[in-house]
Amino acid sequence: MKFREPLNELIHQPTDFTTGKNFPPPERIKIYDSTLRDGEQMPGVAFSPRQKFELAVALSDIGVDIMDLGFPMAALSDRRALQLIVQGKRKGEIREDLELLVMCRSNPKDIDVTIQTLEEIDVDKNDITFFIFTSGSDLHLKYKIGKTLIKYMGRKESEWLNLPVEFYREANLKMMCDTIRYACDRGVKSIEFGGEDGSRSDLEYTIQIAKSGYEAGGTRYSFPDTVGCFTPEGVDYYIPRIVQEFPGQDIVVHFHNDFGLAGINTIRAMSHGINVPTCTVNGMGERAGNAPLHEVVVGLKILYGITLPHFKYEKLRQLRKMVEEYSGIPVAANTPIIGEGVFLHESGIHTAGMLIDKSIYQVIDPELVGAEIKYVFGKHSGIAAVKAVLEKPANREGLEKDGVELTPELIEAVTLFVKDARQKRTKTDSFINVTEAYYREYEHLGISELRLVELASTIGRLMQEGLFKPKLDNESK
Missing domain, CATH: 3.20.20.70 (Aldolase class I)
Incomplete structure (x- = not known):
């Protein structure tokens, strides 16, 4: 929205403290x-x-x-x-x-x-x-x-x-x-x-x-x-x-x-x-x-x-x-500036503020770093955010084509549903397995100490039998 006052009169800018x-x-x-x-x-x-x-x-x-x-x-x-x-x-x-x-x-x-x-x-x-x-x-x-x-x-x-x-x-x-x-x-x-x-x-x-x-x-x-x-x-x-x-x-x-x-x-x-x-x-x-x-x-x-x-x-x-x-090393979703989740908003209070103006809860312009603001809906979502999204002209038109009228009752029902759905997802095995799979894969990015000793034993025996010729460097493409 357009503020009545200049933004720098409403809030301090970071550079107010870093000059000189x-x-x-x-x-x-x-x-x-x-x-x-x-x-x-x-x-x-x-x-x-x-x-x-x-x-x-x-x-x-x-x-x-x-x-x-x-x-x-x-x-x-x-x-x-x-x-x-x-x-x-x-x-x-x-x-x-x-x-x-x-x-x-x-x-x-x-x-x-x-x-x-x-x-x-x-x-x-x-x-x-x-x-x-x-x-x-x-x-x-x-x-x-x-x-x-x-x-x-x-x-x-x-x-x-x-x-x-x-x-x-x-x-x-x-x-x-x-x-x-x-x-x-x-x-x-x-x-x-x-x-x-x-x-x-x-x-x-x-x-x-x-x-x-x-x-x-x-x-x-x-x-x-x-x-x-x-x-x-x-x-x-x-x-x-x-x-x-x-x-x-x-x-x-x-x-x-x-x-x-x-x-x-x-x-x-x-x-x-x-x-x-x-x-x-x-x-x-x-x-x-x-x-x-x-x-x-x-x-x-x-x-x-x-x-x-x-x-x-x-x-x-x-x-x-x-x-x-x-x-093979992903960054955390909440990694500052470049993380996949740093321009996502779910909290009802935050989303309501962002819908007024992004400067209320965000300092970094997502376009600066090749990103965009997105809203996700779950446990912390509020009715205002759900309402704002469903009331977008394109979304409202889609509902009308399906013969669905956008009413306060529907907005409340959708809000309750997404809250409940996200709560249930945290308890599913598939959600837990994502984390376990990541750490399993990370452990195998390199060769462990135990595996190194096993390899040394195997290669040593093969070398003694003349069945293994060391190749010290591999020029991969």
Whole structure:
């Protein structure tokens, strides 16, 4: 309906409380998608090369700026996926300005193998960004990669636990910077770099990693919340200092979602000047996943008034369904913004309000994300909603053709019937079986520990008898 007063005089808008921040200009923001690498690391998910190519086309179309393709030297199928994607760029199926990125450990051998892999599939290293990563927290430095650092520095492994943290910090910087310089010497032009577990690292050491990486020839620093423990207050502690130290530089944040905070933490980091947020479609990723693409881009637009140029918000739900199909992982119906149920209304009170004006109970315009408002009728439905639907001209005409008169008694009877029908459905075996079937299927997306041991036993016996030849990689189509 048409309100007598302007809507902003009747209610506060979210942006009333989010102005005055240090967000970068929209044109400087680069959406960095990691669905094809970190998203695929979600247990049970394995995209084929063709699926990765089709997802890359969809991601290019929706408007992401950077695409993480993982470790092409690790598997033949990943090399094939990279080859298809690069060919797609050459043919114009994928945007020419879409940046493609591969990952390397801080090891010159990784650089050599990656360059060799790219050459084998006819990909120019100058068309690819190399992400050279190491560790950032003292926990990781000493106890995860400590033996690697000891070997790199020519020390004895027996010294591992006795050497101080300072040794590992210095060794880590040397190893990372040596690798960056080596990549530069091999002709790599675009180098992202960073240390895992940044959100639990010493801030001054984090700054040192970034400074050293830039001085060695790195072109973009990446700061991660690897274990998903960041709070907005933690973001406020680390990010302003990092941005202050490197004014004008593109800086990446890569946050995990173990407490459901990755999306808002990412936006919080951007409010301090970060311009390269990492996301995944549907929030896919290890453990609880990564910052969901839909939460970040739509949150920026509606809650903070930041519209991303050229981003096709209306394709978010279409992209959601594509990733669900290819991954085998559906999102919950009440997933914010893209869930199948977030624009459905059943409650009588809510439906009555929505029938007056959608702004009464809804902030997100469903058309923005490729959805529409729908009404379902059941336990919580009221007479007003049933009446409003039945009184629509097309519906009333249909009833009249059937010889049915729309009366208050009929409306009440229909309302009572749908309430009762929905109540009974909750008790049926078929309704319960849907949930059970989902979790049964989810358990079999990957191979369980028990099944792995059984396979090892069977394959081991066959190998002993010369009846099994290992095939280490399967290039699926």
